[in-house]
Amino acid sequence: MNALMHATIEVPTLAMEHLTKSFRHQPALDDVSFMVPKGALTVVLGAAGAGKTTLLRSIAGLEQPDRGRILLGGRDVAGREPKDRNLAMIFDNLALYPDKTGFDNIASPLRIRGDSRAEIETAVKEVAARLRISHILARKPKTMSGGERQRVALGRALVRTPSLFLLDEPLSSLDAMLRIELRAELRRLQRELGYTFLMATPDFAEAMAIADTVILLRAGRIVQIADPQTLYDAPVDRDAARFVGAPEINLVPARIEPGHGLHIAGGVLPLPDRLAALAGSGPVAVEAGIRPEAIGLAPADAAPISGTVSDIEPLGAQAAVTVTAGEAELRLVAGAADLASLAPGTKVGLSIAAERITAFDPRSGTRLA
């Protein structure tokens, strides 16, 4: 007997197949395919206008795709009304009714649907218990903490027992501190209760902090699908590298000299095998991508690369220090201890972790190694 017959083949909660959508010849989504596994938190990351909202609205049934299929729980949902797709959309601002109690906020979609009083009572209490907000059901949003409001907003979505949550920049209009707090809480709830989330955000830090998988969207096309660390360490191209990370990745011209080293920023670094493999017998010009944290300060006389501090931009406890070295401008992040001895004009040495350098094709921007 075939062993495969006994294996549980998990049907993904959502599968997108070649989804394409234009608005009067302006492509908004172009051949978008991906899967969202059950219980995972998948983030669609992209700049404003990349197509994130159109993607979420298509899944919800609010936009009709021109081509391609959307499968929810393995079933094609073409033609199925948004309210029959068993999805919850969570909006920007977590949009609660401010004049309703927690209970009434959570109950509101059931009332729209026309459920009976008893059914509503049972459903709301069950959801509230699961989200541990039973004690605030009688209160109005303005007396709740940010975390409690978020739970009420989730509860209002959850009460209809959706198979998938679509979150369209749910935290975008919150201030930075609260956003960081709420995203951690959102992640905790999602994991704890095993919900499936597809969340859109333009904020790479948010994606890095909470995603199982990041789908990087650019001009309606998927550029890369990867876990956050891979996206950071091995971005598919120069633009992806620049979009992810702050301060931005350094991009400087470099030359791989086989048997000699990596010529960069007026100095020579030892050549990691990975980069050496790019060159045949002769030298190869590449664009080197170096994360600011891969650059360290070293005594000026002993370092392979030396330069002059041209700018110091405070980032709170640390600062972004720009160093002009040879033809290149390199940004690194320095801590308080180093900053004491730095000022524009200071001569410094730089150590670069060569194994962390990525190489891009100088013309196309594609990552080579």
Place this chain on the structure above:
Amino acid sequence: MNISSTTEPVSQTGHPGADVCWLSIDQLTAGYRTGALSPIEVARALIARIRMLDPVVNAIVHLDEAYTLAMAEASLARWREGRPLSAMDGVPVTIKDLSAVAGMPKRRGSLAFGSEPVGEDTPCVARMREAGAVFLAKTATPEAGCKVVTRSPVHGVTANPYDLTRTPGGSSGGAAAALALGFGPVALGSDGAGSIRIPAAYTNLFGLKPGFGRVPAFPPDIDMPHSVVGPMARTVRDAAIMLAVISQPEPRDPYMWPVPFTPPADLAMPDLSDLRIAFSARLGCTAPLVDAESDALVAQATPLLADAGAVVEEAAPAWPVDPFLPFRVFWETACLACVEGTPAEKRRLLDPLILQVGATGARVSLTAYMRAMEQRMAIAAASKAFFTRYDLLVGPVMPVPPYSVLRDVPEGYANEDWSWCPYTYPWNMTGQPAASVPIGFTEAGLPVGVQIIGPMGGEADVLRAARAIELRRPLHLRRPPLLG
């Protein structure tokens, strides 16, 4: 291009704006369609919000809960059946009290007219009603829209939500203060000399004065082509959706554009490489009053538009005559028309400014009026020539940030004097579309807008350029500090 800056925290509010009041049109209708939100509950929440917050600014002049909820109830029934009337079905909208709404009073800020309900919608209001929009309230206006601020003999003065000691501008200042406080996503304003753009600039909002004829009107306004109605909103997209509704044809309007308005397909993320844009810090006008901080903010539009792909050059129309000269004649004679249109026994109830300027208007000779008409045509022709070389013109809306709510005009000017505010009315005289888009805040936290002017029929490009700025300066996420 650097749009990743939109990830920077922009909101100044210290706690979550966890409230349906800030939802956009698309978000509201997505909620209605999926059954997550109800037009009735949204309307109720907004009415409660108006009751709570409006006393602080005095933006609302008429609120009729039963009227609004009946419209919302009808919308909910349509959404339940899966048969919404349009992309605006169930969307709450406020209407400036210069426009007629059947079953609501139309006082025009005047003590000379009663508060009995009118019988018929003005065309753009009728189009919104046919689209299923929910009329939330009527907003404050100075009498007949005659001021750069919002103060009337009937309703008193409206304050700026960003600083209650300042004016929100006018004359659509009620609409602006309402939007800034989250009383619905869109508002109907009107603009005869800057009345949509000025309050939009002063309250961190988007406002579009459509070109003359773009939004049908009936009966025709004697002040044509100066006065038009148009959308005000927190986002460019919401204004575009509203314009698509209110620009629907009206068979009785003899001057309406025979071409339908279609929102630009690339509005989400416009590529402006097809546009040649002129930037001018003075728009070719005489500017007796200037402010360095406003100038510096307005100038920031240039790199933003260039980043979106546009070619941007410094250039301004060469006006054959100072636009202020003919404008003054039209302003004085429009006030005269307002006086003449009021029953003789009621005229003493008119705003003293209208009586004063109307009296000056009565002394304008026919020859002077004809000369003003001629000058207006020469100005329109000069603008037409300019717009053969450029697709858009960008510059200031206001010479100074919002000033004291106690004053009708900035210090040093007489109430009837428009000379200090020269950037908006030229485009009423030429009939061209012009918009105000948020560009920044002064050190004191006061909003500043930048003006984008298009050629006749150029609303789509005005919207695209506005969106390009909004994408790079997401100030629509910022809220008045009084909201905490």
